[in-house]
Each structure stands twice: as C-alpha cells, then as structure tokens.
Amino acid sequence: MIKRNNKIKKGALLMAAVVAAAGIATGCGNKDNGGAAPESQTTAQADASGKTETAAPDTAFSYPVAEGGTLSYWVELNANAAANYTSLNDTEFGKKLQENTGITIEFQHPAVGQVAEQFNLLLSNRTLPDIIEYSWLTYAGGPQKAIEDGVVLPLNDVIDSYCPNLKAYLEANPDVDKMIKTDDGTYYCFPFIRGGEKLKTSTGLMLRGDWLEELGMEVPTTMDEWHDVLTAFKEEKGAAAPFTYWYGSQGLTDNNPFAYAYGAPRNFYIGDDGSVHYGAVEDGYREYLQTMNRWMSEGLIDVDLATLTNDQVSAKITNGTAGASFGWCGSSLGTWTGAGRTTEEDFTLVPAPYPSVEKGTKPEFGQKDNDFVNMGCAVITTSCENVELAARLLDYAYGEEGHMLFNFGIEGVSYTMESGEPIYTDLILKNPDLSITHAMSGYIRANYNGPFVQDEAYADQYYTLDEQKEALAVWSDTNADKHIIPPVTPTVDESKEQAQIMNEINTYRDEMTLKFILGNKSFDEWDDYVETIKGMSLDRVLEIQNAALERYQER
Amino acid sequence: MKTKERESFWIRVKKDWKRNRSLYLMVLPVILFYVLFHYKPMYGALIAFQDYNPRLGFSGSEWVGFDQFNRFFTSPYFGRLVKNTLLLSVYGILFGFPAPIILALLLNELRAKRFKKTVQTITYLPHFISLVVVTGIIKDFTQSTGLINDIIVMFGGERSSLIQNPALYRTIYIVSDIWQGIGWGSIIYLSALSGVDQQLYEAASIDGAGRWKQLIHVTLPGIAPTIVIMLIMRMGQLLGTGYEKTILLYNEATYETADVIASYIYRVGILERNWSYSTAIGLFNSVINLALLIVTNKISKRVSETSLW
Numbered sequence: 001m002i003k004r005n006n007k008i009k010k011g012a013l014l015m016a017a018v019v020a021a022a023g024i025a026t027g028c029g030n031k032d033n034g035g036a037a038p039e040s041q042t043t044a045q046a047d048a049s050g051k052t053e054t055a056a057p058d059t060a061f062s063y064p065v066a067e068g069g070t071l072s073y074w075v076e077l078n079a080n081a082a083a084n085y086t087s088l089n090d091t092e093f094g095k096k097l098q099e100n101t102g103i104t105i106e107f108q109h110p111a112v113g114q115v116a117e118q119f120n121l122l123l124s125n126r127t128l129p130d131i132i133e134y135s136w137l138t139y140a141g142g143p144q145k146a147i148e149d150g151v152v153l154p155l156n157d158v159i160d161s162y163c164p165n166l167k168a169y170l171e172a173n174p175d176v177d178k179m180i181k182t183d184d185g186t187y188y189c190f191p192f193i194r195g196g197e198k199l200k201t202s203t204g205l206m207l208r209g210d211w212l213e214e215l216g217m218e219v220p221t222t223m224d225e226w227h228d229v230l231t232a233f234k235e236e237k238g239a240a241a242p243f244t245y246w247y248g249s250q251g252l253t254d255n256n257p258f259a260y261a262y263g264a265p266r267n268f269y270i271g272d273d274g275s276v277h278y279g280a281v282e283d284g285y286r287e288y289l290q291t292m293n294r295w296m297s298e299g300l301i302d303v304d305l306a307t308l309t310n311d312q313v314s315a316k317i318t319n320g321t322a323g324a325s326f327g328w329c330g331s332s333l334g335t336w337t338g339a340g341r342t343t344e345e346d347f348t349l350v351p352a353p354y355p356s357v358e359k360g361t362k363p364e365f366g367q368k369d370n371d372f373v374n375m376g377c378a379v380i381t382t383s384c385e386n387v388e389l390a391a392r393l394l395d396y397a398y399g400e401e402g403h404m405l406f407n408f409g410i411e412g413v414s415y416t417m418e419s420g421e422p423i424y425t426d427l428i429l430k431n432p433d434l435s436i437t438h439a440m441s442g443y444i445r446a447n448y449n450g451p452f453v454q455d456e457a458y459a460d461q462y463y464t465l466d467e468q469k470e471a472l473a474v475w476s477d478t479n480a481d482k483h484i485i486p487p488v489t490p491t492v493d494e495s496k497e498q499a500q501i502m503n504e505i506n507t508y509r510d511e512m513t514l515k516f517i518l519g520n521k522s523f524d525e526w527d528d529y530v531e532t533i534k535g536m537s538l539d540r541v542l543e544i545q546n547a548a549l550e551r552y553q554e555r
Numbered sequence: 556m557k558t559k560e561r562e563s564f565w566i567r568v569k570k571d572w573k574r575n576r577s578l579y580l581m582v583l584p585v586i587l588f589y590v591l592f593h594y595k596p597m598y599g600a601l602i603a604f605q606d607y608n609p610r611l612g613f614s615g616s617e618w619v620g621f622d623q624f625n626r627f628f629t630s631p632y633f634g635r636l637v638k639n640t641l642l643l644s645v646y647g648i649l650f651g652f653p654a655p656i657i658l659a660l661l662l663n664e665l666r667a668k669r670f671k672k673t674v675q676t677i678t679y680l681p682h683f684i685s686l687v688v689v690t691g692i693i694k695d696f697t698q699s700t701g702l703i704n705d706i707i708v709m710f711g712g713e714r715s716s717l718i719q720n721p722a723l724y725r726t727i728y729i730v731s732d733i734w735q736g737i738g739w740g741s742i743i744y745l746s747a748l749s750g751v752d753q754q755l756y757e758a759a760s761i762d763g764a765g766r767w768k769q770l771i772h773v774t775l776p777g778i779a780p781t782i783v784i785m786l787i788m789r790m791g792q793l794l795g796t797g798y799e800k801t802i803l804l805y806n807e808a809t810y811e812t813a814d815v816i817a818s819y820i821y822r823v824g825i826l827e828r829n830w831s832y833s834t835a836i837g838l839f840n841s842v843i844n845l846a847l848l849i850v851t852n853k854i855s856k857r858v859s860e861t862s863l864w
Binding site for chain 2: 116123124140151240248303306307499504507508510511515518536
C-alpha cells in the first residue's frame with residue numbers, strides 16, 4: 001500500500017512537471033499572460049492529482065466507479081425539463097446517470113432565464129462547483145481567458161489519462177478535435193456535438209401549402225417567385241401581412257434567408273476568397289434591403305415587423321393573417337401546423353428552400369451550425385478536488401452506454417431496440433399527459449444540449465410530421481458549410497477590442513437596416529452608411545477575425 | 556471654539572441618549588439599512604476605474620484610471636444618448652409635471668363627493684399595473700392593427716406602425732407616463748390642498764374674489780412649497796430616465812429617439828457584461844444628477860425660500 005502511494009506521488013510529480021512545462025510554453029506564446037495564472041493552474045493540477053485515489057493510466061477501468069464519490073455540477077435546467085422537474089436529480093435521466101456511473105451528483109441550477117447573471121455571480125465565489133456547464137466561448141475574453149483567470153482546468157493530460165471515450169471520438173473526428181481546443185492546443189471542455197448533418201440545420205422558410213395548391217403555384221425557390229407568391233397571398237387570399245417572422249429573435253434575423261439569397265448575411269462569413277467578410281456593408285446587403293423595402297411598400301411584409309413577439313407571429317400564421325414565415329422546424333413548423341389544424345382542417349405549412357436569385361442554382365448560404373455548438377459545454381474547474389472522478393463522469397457520455405442514455409434514455413422504458421435501431425416508446429412519443437419535448441426531458445438530453453454527441457436518430461423521430469422531415473432535407477441543402485466561421489478564439493485583448501467595436505457597429509447596423517427597410521432612410525445614404533461603419537474601425541475587426549481564422553486553420 | 560462646540564454636541568447627544576434611549580434603538584435598524592444597502596455598495600463604484608473581472612474581484616482587477624469614462628465620451632452614441640435622455644426628462648417635466656397638479660386642483664374644486672372619489676380611484680388604478688403589462692398594452696394599441704390605428708382609419712387616415720416611428724416615440728412615452736402616473740402623483744397635492752387654511756378662502760370671497768381668483772391667490776400659493784420641493788426632486792432625476800420602460804418599449808427602428816443612457820448601460824453593460832464600463836456611465840450619470848439637484852436647490856432657495864436643506 002505504502003509502495004503504491006509512493007508511485008502515485010511520483011506520478012503526480014511527473015504530471016505536475018509536464019503541466020508546468022506546458023504552462024511555461026503557453027506563457028511564452030502569449031505575452032500578456034503574466035505568468036501568475038499558469039503557476040496557479042499547475043498547483044491546482046498537482047493538488048488534484050495528488051488526491052486521486054486510483055492509479056492514473058487506464059488499467060481495466062469500468063463503470064460504475066468502484067469507490068463512488070460526490071461531485072457538484074452547475075448547469076442550466078432547460079426550460080423543457082424545468083416544466084416538470086426542479087432538478088436534473090429528479091429526472092429519470094439524472095437517476096440513471098448516477099446509478100450507471102456510481103457517482104453522486106449534486107446538481108446546482110441557476111434560475112431559469114438568469115443563466116448569464118448567475119454565471120457571473122458564480123465566478124465571484126472563491127470555491128466553484130466541480131463541473132460547470134455553460135456556453136464557454138462567450139466567456140468574456142474567450143476560453144483561454146477562463147483558463148488564465150483560474151476558472152477552468154486545462155484538460156490535455158486529463159483527457160489522455162481518464163477519457164478514453166472522448167479521446168477515441170476526437171481521434172476519429174479531427175474536424176471536431178480542432179474546434180474544441182484553443183489556438184495553442186489546450187483542451188478545456190467536454191463539448192456538445194451535433195452528431196449528424198440533419199442536426200445542424202433547424203431554421204428555414206415555410207409557407208401555406210394549402211394556399212399554394214389552391215392557387216396552383218409551386219413552392220418558390222427564387223426571390224422573383226417569392227414575390228409572386230406573396231403577392232398572390234395578399235390579393236387572392238386576403239393576407240394582410242403575407243410574410244411575417246419574429247424579427248426580434250437574433251438567431252433568426254442573423255440567418256435571414258432573403259439576405260442570404262443576395263449572398264450577404266448581416267454578420268461575418270467566409271467569402272469565396274477564404275477570408276472573413278462582414279456582410280452588412282456589401283452590395284448584396286444593399287440589394288436585400290432594397291428588395292425588402294420594395295416588398296414592404298407593396299404590403300408583402302408585415303408592417304409591424306420590428307415589434308412583433310413570437311406569440312403574435314404564431315397567431316398571424318395560424319389565423320391566416322400571414323401566409324409565409326421563417327422559423328424553426330420544431331417550435332414553428334410543428335407547433336403552428338398543430339395549432340392551425342384545430343381551426344382549419346386543410347392547414348398545412350410546407351418548407352421552402354433557402355432562396356437564390358437565379359433559378360436552379362443551389363443556394364450558397366443557409367443556416368447551419370458547426371459540429372461543435374457553443375452551448376452545454378462542460379468544464380472541470382480549478383476547485384475540483386477529484387479531477388479523475390469528474391473526468392470519468394463526463395467521459396461516460398461519449399461511450400456507447402452513455403451515448404444511448406443521453407440520446408434515448410433507458411432501454412425498455414423510453415426506447416426499445418427494433419432491428420438494431422433505438423425507437424422511442426409511446427411513453428415519449430404518445431404520452432397522454434406530456435408533449436414530446438416535455439416527455440423527452442425526463443429521460444434524455446438530446447432534445448436540448450449537454451456534453452455528449454447528439455444522435456441523428458433523435459431528430460428523425462422527434463420531428464413527427466412529414467413536412468418537418470422534408471424541411472430538414474430541404475433547408476440543409478445549401479453550400480453553407482463553405483461560409484460558416486468555425487469557433488475561432490481571438491486572444492484576450494483582441495476579443496475585448498472586437499467586442500467594443502462590434503457593439504457600436506451592430507447597434508448602428510440594426511438601426512439603419514430597419515430604417516432602410518421601413519423607408520425612413522433613402523438608399524442615397526447607403527454610401528454614408530458604409531463609410532460610417534468603416535469609420536467605426538470595421539477593418540480592425542476583420543483583421544482580428546482573419547488572424548484568428550488563420551490560427552484556427554493552423555491548429 | 557470649534558472643539559468646544561463639538562464637545563457640547565457630544566454632551567448633548569449623551570444627554571439625549573439617556574432620555575430617549577428607546578427612540579435611538581428604534582432608528583438603529585434604519586441607519587443600519589442605509590449603511591448596508593446604500594453606503595457600503597458605493598464601494599463597488601470603484602470598478603468604474605478598473606477593468607473589472609468577477610473572478611479576480613475588486614482587489615485583483617486591473618486599475619485603468621479614466622479609460623472607461625473616455626470610452627463613453629468618445630463613443631459615437633454619446634451625444635445622442637445625452638440628448639435623448641435630457642429631452643425625455645425635459646418633456647416629462649414640461650408636460651408630465653403639471654399634469655397631476657392640474658388634476659388635483661380640478662378634483663379640489665369638485666363638490667360632488669361620490670364623483671370625486673370615483674375619478675380619483677380610476678386615475679390611481681394604472682399606477683398599480685406592472686410596467687411590463689402597461690408597455691404590452693401600449694404596443695398593442697400602437698401597432699398597425701391596434702386601437703389607435705382603428706381610430707385614425709375612422710377619420711380617413713392610413714394604418715401604420717406608430718411604435719416603429721421614431722418621430723412619435725417621445726409622444727407615446729410621455730403620454731403613457733402621464734396616463735399611468737397622474738392619479739398617483741396627485742395624491743401629494745391633494746393632501747397639500749387640504750392643508751390650506753379655510754379662513755383664507757372666506758376672507759378672499761368677502762373681498763370679492765371668484766373661484767378663479769381664489770385659485771390663483773389662495774390655493775396655488777398655499778401648495779407652492781410642495782410644488783417646489785417636488786420640482787427640485789424631479790430635477791435631480793433629469794438624466795435618470797429609467798431603463799425599464801425604454802427597453803420594453805423601444806426597438807431598433809426607434810433607437811434614434813428612444814435610446815437613453817440607462818438603456819445603453821443595460822445593452823452594453825449588462826447584456827455584454829462590461830461591468831466597469833456600465834458602472835462608469837452610471838457614475839457619470841449620478842454625478843450630473845447630483846449637480847443638477849444642488850443647482851436647482853440653490854436657485855429655489857434664492858427665489859422662493861423653499862429648499863430641501
């Protein structure tokens with residue numbers, strides 16, 4: 001026993017040395033590092049591994065963990081779960097996870113809707129929970145800063161020693177591997193990964209299929225066809241606001257399909273030249289605004305656009321005030337179809353592809369996530385005393401058994417295997433008391449996010465309507481992959497500078513965009529608009545973005 | 556001389572303490588409340604001069620001097636924010652401040668008790684509706700399908716979204732403010748009115764003053780001190796237009812006239828987590844407000860001999 005302990009101590013020392021070396025290397029790479037931060041990490045790391053009870057490298061490890069143990073785990077309770085549970089501990093998922101891993105988890109949940117505020121309060125505490133799940137790319141200064149601030153533990157050694165499942169996944173998926181580390185190659189989190197193409201697209205255009213049929217029209221694919229369809233909706237079907245959508249939702253407006261049609265998203269994207277562009281100052285964006293302005297004056301777009309709430313949009317779509325919209329596959333297309341059918345039997349919403357200007361071309365742009373999404377991303381904090389246990393718990397999700405639990409729940413209860421495929425049971429899909437998402441939230445996490453690989457088979461079954469299944473195929477058929485920016489990590493100073501500049505630019509862009517669309521500003525002033533944005537140091541931000549992209553590509 | 560005075564003050568306190576021990580005990584919680592919740596947090600205003608990081612705390616964060624203030628003063632939005640904040644306040648004082656006084660005077664002239672009570676109750680009520688609900692109602696009313704547009708159409712106008720029109724934003728803001736606050740604001744004037752000596756009215760009417768003359772020469776001078784005090788307090792909030800109503804009511808199309816300092820702090824500071832920056836702006840705001848309060852108080856002291864201190 002004594003002998004063994006000695007061995008561990010030696011191991012720990014060795015590891016500490018390795019980490020110290022890595023820390024020094026980091027310090028050299030980044031001038032502003034100060035040097036204090038890497039030191040503190042090293043101590044924390046050495047401390048933690050010193051207290052670990054089992055021998056480090058993998059020797060026939062298996063779940064449940066033999067000695068057990070308790071970990072504190074801070075995570076947002078998703079609204080769908082919060083509808084029926086006060087803690088993940090109460091869900092069947094939470095119970096099973098603890099049973100299978102043999103680890104007791106003390107979940108801490110911030111109040112719903114106050115995640116960001118409470119996250120910051122949490123950071124001001126001296127001792128942090130062992131594990132924190134958050135959108136870490138949004139940490140002020142980026143993940144690298146979170147490590148320097150002494151919040152997040154670098155995971156390179158931890159993954160090597162205790163995380164065979166995650167390691168295997170990353171080795172098999174080098175693209176994802178690139179996304180989840182910082183520029184200097186430090187791993188910091190257990191990521192949420194979209195495990196299939198269908199999971200990466202969730203928003204797109206939709207319109208009344210029954211109206212189209214009645215009018216003898218096809219699903220529009222170009223801007224001109226959209227114009228004709230919306231005009232017909234207005235004149236023939238009496239729609240007061242033919243096209244409406246929840247403009248206030250940033251996620252939607254960032255991906256506006258009509259702006260995409262002109263090749264100018266309002267944000268950053270990667271152009272054909274391989275460098276980062278800011279769409280809102282380009283000619284395509286002007287064309288988009290001119291078209292919207294024309295449609296607005298023709299009464300094809302909801303005049304209340306800027307002030308609409310999601311509820312108002314839902315009402316307009318379901319009661320026939322509007323005939324087309326832009327929204328999500330589940331909460332828009334699915335929900336509205338269900339609601340519309342309660343009053344009108346033939347009510348159908350059909351998905352339309354991301355439009356293009358020329359007919360027959362594959363759309364260049366569309367909404368698409370990266371494989372690694374900036375949410376539900378778990379880190380081990382520097383306060384964690386039993387790093388191995390935390391690593392084992394988190395790594396579980398990337399293994400075979402954990403994958404099934406996170407995506408499908410408990411076999412025989414929430415899913416059954418039918419000819420090799422996991423199929424959700426009626427308890428989930430046809431629960432008399434609960435909607436599908438609410439029922440799912442008791443057993444799985446695939447319907448929101450978390451540190452695991454989301455399974456495509458989830459989406460196939462979650463979207464029950466044929467239109468929804470079609471939507472995923474239609475909406476994802478774009479060249480968007482070429483244009484989306486991977487999760488780059490600007491340096492601490494860069495991200496601060498960028499945030500300051502972009503805050504001013506985006507305010508101005510948002511304001512002017514609406515003025516152009518509503519006709520409060522004439523397009524004669526377009527050049528002034530572009531000059532003003534350039535005057536706010538847009539070029540500096542592009543420089544930062546391009547440098548970060550280059551570093552990313554060199555990872 | 557000075558020390559003597561001081562001594563005598565402490566001696567007086569000591570004597571008073573012996574006599575009114577229970578009263579001192581009663582005021583203690585109030586003092587504690589102010590120390591804990593109003594004075595101690597002021598320490599946090601220090602972060603205006605830092606690059607605050609919640610993890611490093613007050614003591615660990617880097618000191619940056621007036622950087623945060625400079626950033627605000629050189630922001631392209633600085634001029635617009637100050638202008639919008641001031642204009643909303645000035646309009647608020649111009650139109651919103653006299654409204655409850657006029658209501659109170661009108662109510663005071665009413666003889667039918669029942670009617671007076673009913674009007675009072677109805678005008679109070681909006682004060683108790685949550686701001687979120689009020690702004691929701693305003694938005695519904697001012698959208699293109701809303702009530703106000705229905706009326707405009709009735710008179711041959713065209714439908715438009717009023718809440719998206721920057722030129723109308725201030726009007727909507729002030730009118731709804733008056734609607735919501737008029738009844739509640741009139742209470743203090745009504746109580747001041749009831750304190751006006753009835754003999755003065757009798758004397759005035761004997762001298763041949765009608766109701767209008769009585770109003771000008773008796774009632775108004777009678778409640779003038781209250782009006783002045785209320786005005787001074789109002790001046791102290793000139794740059795203090797709250798963010799709550801603004802962020803609930805504005806949208807990107809109306810930033811031009813709607814965006815005020817407080818809503819800017821909310822957007823840039825709270826949403827984007829620039830703690831130091833937003834504290835600096837807030838501090839700037841408070842300093843200006845305090846200065847305005849002192850100046851108004853001084854003027855009022857000179858002119859009308861009514862003042863806060």
